[in-house]
Amino acid sequence: MLVGLQSYIAKQKDKDILIVLHQMGNHGPAYYKRYPKAFEKFTPVCKTNQLEECSKEEISNAYDNAILYTDDFLTQTIALLKKYNSSHQTAMFYMSDHGESLGENGIYLHGLPYFMAPSAQTHIPAFIWFNDSFSKEVQAHKIQSDARYTQDNLFHTLLGLFNVQTKVYEPRLDIFQEKI
Numbered sequence: 509m510l511v512g513l514q515s516y517i518a519k520q521k522d523k524d525i526l527i528v529l530h531q532m533g534n535h536g537p538a539y540y541k542r543y544p545k546a547f548e549k550f551t552p553v554c555k556t557n558q559l560e561e562c563s564k565e566e567i568s569n570a571y572d573n574a575i576l577y578t579d580d581f582l583t584q585t586i587a588l589l590k591k592y593n594s595s596h597q598t599a600m601f602y603m604s605d606h607g608e609s610l611g612e613n614g615i616y617l618h619g620l621p622y623f624m625a626p627s628a629q630t631h632i633p634a635f636i637w638f639n640d641s642f643s644k645e646v647q648a649h650k651i652q653s654d655a656r657y658t659q660d661n662l663f664h665t666l667l668g669l670f671n672v673q674t675k676v677y678e679p680r681l682d683i684f685q686e687k688i
């Protein structure tokens with residue numbers, strides 16, 4: 509996904525850019541298909557999407573290998589952004605669409621209706637990285653460590669970071685705005 513991005517960025521001279529990278533991530537049940545062989549650090553691995561044929565450990569191992577690969581992908585993404593340190597304010601906002609059950613209480617995957625889904629499926633990983641020049645402007649100290657955020661915060665936080673003036677912007681959903 510990062511191939512060719514630099515030439516795309518070069519063409520957007522003097523414009524703000526939002527680039528959306530939609531990876532397969534750890535999408536199940538075929539976790540073993542989500543990473544190249546070099547990332548198979550945890551073994552033995554479940555090599556079928558029929559999870560009932562695998563042990564809990566094999567399933568978790570395949571899942572963990574896919575996590576390793578996402579780590580590497582995000583590292584490469586940040587490395588690419590760092591190349592623009594002297595010319596741009598850059599940031600990466602990573603967010604998952606859902607979590608995943610890996611056998612806790614006999615539950616797997618992520619398909620349960622929201623009201624009954626365990627937190628493993630609804631408590632998602634997310635983080636934001638800023639380069640130095642951007643982080644000086646962003647009021648990261650306004651994020652409270654015990655605050656609960658949801659995917660609803662993504663849209664308004666992006667509008668805030670890009671200084672987009674629009675009446676659909678709701679500051680209370682921008683995680684970098686003062687909470688009243």
Ligand SMILES: [Zn+2]
Binds near residue numbers: 535605606
């Ligand atoms: Zn998904």
